[in-house]
Amino acid sequence: MxxxxxxxxxxxxxxxxxxxxxxxxxxxxxxxxxSPLTRVNTTGRLKDFRASLSSIGSYPKLISAFIVVSGDAHDSEYPGQYDKRRAYISGFDGSAGTAVITMTKAALWTDGRYFLEADETLDCNWSLMKSGIPGTPTVAKWLNSEMQGEGDYVGVDKTLITEDEFQSLKKTLATLPKKAVLTLMDQNPVDMIWREGRPPRPTNPINVLDLKFAGVRWQDKVTTLRSNLTSRGAGAFAVTALDEIAWLFNLRGSDIDHNPFFLAYSIVESSRIRLYILDKERQLAAEPMDKESQTKLYQHLGTSMSGQCDSTTSDLCVQILDYNQTKVEEDLQELSNKTKVWVTPQTNAGILLSVQSNHTVESSPIAIAKSIKNPTERNGMKNSHNRDSAELVRFLAFMEKEITSGKYWTEVTASENLKQRRLSLQYNRGLSFKTIAGFGSNGAIIHYRPSNTTDKVISGKSLLLLDSGGQYLDGTTDVTRTMHYGNPTDYEKECYTRVLMSAINLALTKWPSGLLGREIDVIARHQLWDVGLVYKHGTGHGIGAYLSVHEGPGRISYMSKFKYEQPLKAYQYYSDEPGYYEDGQFGIRLETIVTVVPFTPKYSTAAQDFLQFEPVTFVPFEPNLIDYSILNSKQVSWLNEYNAKIRENILILLGNDQQAIDWLNVRTKAIPLASRQSSNAVNISLVTVRILLITFAFSQLFC
Missing domain, CATH: 4.10.910 (30s ribosomal protein s13; domain 2)
Structure with missing residues (x-):
C-alpha cells in the first residue's frame, strides 16, 4: 500500500x-x-516536412533528422520574410533559434532573450531547449540521444550554415557514441512544403547613399580592400554579408524589414568587380527613389545600362549580374583555379565548397572598416541621435501626461504613436527594429513585440519597458528607457537603480586598447550580481551608421564565444544596456548608445593607448525609480554630467514644446553629491584591477 x-x-x-x-x-x-492563443499549430507542417525529408534520396542512408537554422544565405541576423524557414516550421519568430526535427520529435534551441516568447509561441509538438541553462543538452547531444542507429545522417541546407558551424557540429557528432553524420544538402524540406502564403523574394529599389552621408567614395573603399587582398596574398574577396555590400558600394535598400539592405553577392578582384542583384535590368535603369539621391545605379557604379564593363572602362567599373548562388559558386570555383580566394567565417558552406582548391578563411576587413565610423559618419550619428532623442523626449512627456490624466493607452498605441513621430523626422527611413513596448509581465519577455493578441493597457500599476529606434540616412538609433507612472515598490526601485548603476559603471570604464568587450562586461554586471540579480543577454552590441542595429565584429558580453571577435576600437559605437527581468512581473532595461574614444590617463605611456566611452543617446532616466542612497559619488557625478549634456544637446531641439521642456528639466535637475563616497566605488576599482590582472595573466600564458 x-x-x-x-x-x-x-x-x-x-x-x-x-x-x-x-x-x-x-x-x-x-x-x-x-493552449495560449499565441501558439501556432505546426502538426500539419511537421507531417509534411517529415514526408518530404523521407523522399530525398541520393545519400548512402535516408536522412534521419534535419536542422533548420534562423538565417539566410548571407548569415543575416534578421532574414527577409521569404527566408524565415525556422519561423515557418516552428511558429517561433525570434531572431535567434535553431530547430531540429527527427521523424518523431521536434526541438528548438534559443537563448535567454527568448525563453518566455518561445514557450508562448511554440505548440506542444516542440520541446524548448533553453541554451545556457544547466542540464540543457546541446544540439549534438540531443541528436545523439534521438538517433536510432549508428551512423545515421543528419541534414542541413548548405547555403544556410557557415563552414565553421558545419565543421564544428560534424566533428562533435562524430565523437559521440551514435556517430551521426552531418551532411550538406542542396534541398531543404521547408522549401519543398512552403508553397502557400510564402512571400516572394523582394526586389525593392536600390538607392545610392550620397557622399554627404557616406563620407568616403565607394571607389576608395574598394581600393583599400584591394590593398588588403594584396597583403594577404589573395586575388579575390567574396563578399556575402548584406551590410558589408551596402557599406562597400554606398548603396541602401529595403529588402529586409528594418534593415537598409538589398539581396546581393559581390566578388572583388584586383582588376574586376562583380555585383549580383535581383531584377538587375530594372534596377539599373530605375530613377532614384530616395529624394536625397540624385544618381542612377548604373551611373553610380560606373557601368553601362546593361551592367557590363568592357576593355575601355576602368577597373573600378562594377559588372552587374543576376542574383544566383549557383552562379556565384561557379564563378568562384573558376577563380580559385587561378588565384587564392578570401572568404570570411560567416560565408555559407556552399560557397566555401566552391573554393576548396585555393582559399583562405579570415575575418572580413570590410566588417572592421565599417564598424569604425569616419568623421562624416560620426557627425551623422551625433545629429541623428540628437533628433531621435529629442523626439523620444517629446513622446515620453506627452504619453506620461495622457496616462496620468486617465487617458487610454496600450502597448500597441504607444508603439504606433512613437513610430509615426519617428517617421516624420528629417532623413528618417523607417524603424531600426519593431518597437518593444512591454508593460508589466510583458516587459519580462526580453524581445517582446506587442500585438493585438498580447496587448496590455498601460497604467500606473507596473513598469513600462520601451525599446525603440530609427533608421536615418545619417545614422541608426536604438534606445531603451523604463518608466513607472504610479508608485513603484521599494524592490522595483532597487532593481531599477542597480540596472542604472550597472549602466553608469560601464560608461565610466577606462581600459587599455586591445581588450575584447567580454573582458569589461563584468564591470556592468557586478552591481546586479552583488544582490543575486542576473540578465540573460549581452550588455552591449555594435551599431551601424544607417546599417544594422546590431553590428559586429565586437560586442560586450562575457557569453560571447565567437573566436573571430575583435577588440573594441576607437570610433566604434556600442549599446550600454544592462537589465533585469522578473518572470511574470516586470522588465527593466536601460540602453544608451555610446561611442569609443581615446582617453589620456593621468599616467600615460607611449607604449599603451587607453579608451573610454562617450554617450550619444540623450534621454533622461526616471527619478521616481532611482534610490539615490545606494549610488556612490562617482555615479552621481556621472549622472549629473549626463543630465547636463541632455540639456545642452536636446533643449534647443524642443522648440516651444513647453510640456517636453518641463518634463526634461524635472528629470535632469542636479543631484546633491553625498558627503562621502560609498564602498561601491571601491568595488568598481577592485573589479577593474582584477579583470586587468586576469587578462594580463592569460595573455602571458598564451603568448
Missing amino acids: IKRLLILFITGFIGKLVQAGLVTGRTHCGPNDV
Whole structure:
C-alpha cells in the first residue's frame, strides 16, 4: 500500500513538473491545459516536412533528422520574410533559434532573450531547449540521444550554415557514441512544403547613399580592400554579408524589414568587380527613389545600362549580374583555379565548397572598416541621435501626461504613436527594429513585440519597458528607457537603480586598447550580481551608421564565444544596456548608445593607448525609480554630467514644446553629491584591477 501511494505521489509530482515546464521546458502542455492563443499549430507542417525529408534520396542512408537554422544565405541576423524557414516550421519568430526535427520529435534551441516568447509561441509538438541553462543538452547531444542507429545522417541546407558551424557540429557528432553524420544538402524540406502564403523574394529599389552621408567614395573603399587582398596574398574577396555590400558600394535598400539592405553577392578582384542583384535590368535603369539621391545605379557604379564593363572602362567599373548562388559558386570555383580566394567565417558552406582548391578563411576587413565610423559618419550619428532623442523626449512627456490624466493607452498605441513621430523626422527611413513596448509581465519577455493578441493597457500599476529606434540616412538609433507612472515598490526601485548603476559603471570604464568587450562586461554586471540579480543577454552590441542595429565584429558580453571577435576600437559605437527581468512581473532595461574614444590617463605611456566611452543617446532616466542612497559619488557625478549634456544637446531641439521642456528639466535637475563616497566605488576599482590582472595573466600564458 505504501509503495503504491509512493508511486502515485511521484507520478503526480512529475506530472506537476511537466505541467510547469520544469522537465520538458514547456508550460500549458498538460492533458487538461488550454493552449495560449499565441501558439501556432505546426502538426500539419511537421507531417509534411517529415514526408518530404523521407523522399530525398541520393545519400548512402535516408536522412534521419534535419536542422533548420534562423538565417539566410548571407548569415543575416534578421532574414527577409521569404527566408524565415525556422519561423515557418516552428511558429517561433525570434531572431535567434535553431530547430531540429527527427521523424518523431521536434526541438528548438534559443537563448535567454527568448525563453518566455518561445514557450508562448511554440505548440506542444516542440520541446524548448533553453541554451545556457544547466542540464540543457546541446544540439549534438540531443541528436545523439534521438538517433536510432549508428551512423545515421543528419541534414542541413548548405547555403544556410557557415563552414565553421558545419565543421564544428560534424566533428562533435562524430565523437559521440551514435556517430551521426552531418551532411550538406542542396534541398531543404521547408522549401519543398512552403508553397502557400510564402512571400516572394523582394526586389525593392536600390538607392545610392550620397557622399554627404557616406563620407568616403565607394571607389576608395574598394581600393583599400584591394590593398588588403594584396597583403594577404589573395586575388579575390567574396563578399556575402548584406551590410558589408551596402557599406562597400554606398548603396541602401529595403529588402529586409528594418534593415537598409538589398539581396546581393559581390566578388572583388584586383582588376574586376562583380555585383549580383535581383531584377538587375530594372534596377539599373530605375530613377532614384530616395529624394536625397540624385544618381542612377548604373551611373553610380560606373557601368553601362546593361551592367557590363568592357576593355575601355576602368577597373573600378562594377559588372552587374543576376542574383544566383549557383552562379556565384561557379564563378568562384573558376577563380580559385587561378588565384587564392578570401572568404570570411560567416560565408555559407556552399560557397566555401566552391573554393576548396585555393582559399583562405579570415575575418572580413570590410566588417572592421565599417564598424569604425569616419568623421562624416560620426557627425551623422551625433545629429541623428540628437533628433531621435529629442523626439523620444517629446513622446515620453506627452504619453506620461495622457496616462496620468486617465487617458487610454496600450502597448500597441504607444508603439504606433512613437513610430509615426519617428517617421516624420528629417532623413528618417523607417524603424531600426519593431518597437518593444512591454508593460508589466510583458516587459519580462526580453524581445517582446506587442500585438493585438498580447496587448496590455498601460497604467500606473507596473513598469513600462520601451525599446525603440530609427533608421536615418545619417545614422541608426536604438534606445531603451523604463518608466513607472504610479508608485513603484521599494524592490522595483532597487532593481531599477542597480540596472542604472550597472549602466553608469560601464560608461565610466577606462581600459587599455586591445581588450575584447567580454573582458569589461563584468564591470556592468557586478552591481546586479552583488544582490543575486542576473540578465540573460549581452550588455552591449555594435551599431551601424544607417546599417544594422546590431553590428559586429565586437560586442560586450562575457557569453560571447565567437573566436573571430575583435577588440573594441576607437570610433566604434556600442549599446550600454544592462537589465533585469522578473518572470511574470516586470522588465527593466536601460540602453544608451555610446561611442569609443581615446582617453589620456593621468599616467600615460607611449607604449599603451587607453579608451573610454562617450554617450550619444540623450534621454533622461526616471527619478521616481532611482534610490539615490545606494549610488556612490562617482555615479552621481556621472549622472549629473549626463543630465547636463541632455540639456545642452536636446533643449534647443524642443522648440516651444513647453510640456517636453518641463518634463526634461524635472528629470535632469542636479543631484546633491553625498558627503562621502560609498564602498561601491571601491568595488568598481577592485573589479577593474582584477579583470586587468586576469587578462594580463592569460595573455602571458598564451603568448
